[in-house]
């Protein structure tokens with residue numbers, strides 16, 4: 001028994017994953033041709049505001065498997081301080097905050113620039129009984145994660161605009177403790193992250209579950 005698998009969180013996550021599965025941006029009437037554009041915009045360092053702005057009603061959540069992975073990683077490394085890039089409706093945040101609760105408490109800083117998503121995330125975290133552990137920073141993560149970070153960070157989740165993964169990593173890098181974990185979701189959209197950032201000598205990395213890059217800060 002743990003926070004993740006018991007009420008109020010377990011039924012809430014069931015509902016949120018169902019909503020995520022039912023949402024399909026490619027078939028949405030205001031977004032014709034999206035699937036062709038998606039790959040290009042996902043790789044663009046300037047197109048991300050437009051891309052996520054037009055898709056602000058879609059959760060784009062981590063998979064159930066990645067959610068479980070996040071919970072287990074945060075539990076097993078005894079995480080007390082977590083930073084997340086890309087909150088959306090807070091499905092990943094709920095998994096990470098549940099791990100903090102079961103680790104005995106801590107602080108999770110998460111970042112999201114869409115105000116309606118921030119409101120929805122706050123609602124979900126309140127319903128899940130985890131809002132007390134989470135600070136949602138509204139605005140572009142390039143700004144909001146550039147100040148006032150914890151002295152040491154145990155786990156970083158990268159799940160916002162893919163081309164910004166290297167920039168966000170460099171913002172928090174000096175705070176990552178040796179052994180800290182970095183989970184980069186959908187890292188395949190931006191291969192430069194794999195090839196140029198999460199590499200030795202500073203990181204040990206491995207692709208995981210198809211689209212996740214799991215890295216560990218070495219020293």
Ligand SMILES: C[S@@+](CC[C@H](N)C(=O)[O-])C[C@H]1O[C@@H](n2cnc3c(N)ncnc32)[C@H](O)[C@@H]1O
Pocket residue numbers: 048052053059060061062085086087088089090091092093111112113114117139140141142159160161164
């Ligand atoms: C893939 S979704 C995150 C899904 C979330 N981690 C989950 O599993 O529920 C990416 C989110 O990152 C946000 N985002 C993208 N680039 C951002 C940036 N530079 N600053 C803040 N938020 C950003 C988008 O608005 C979108 O809601």
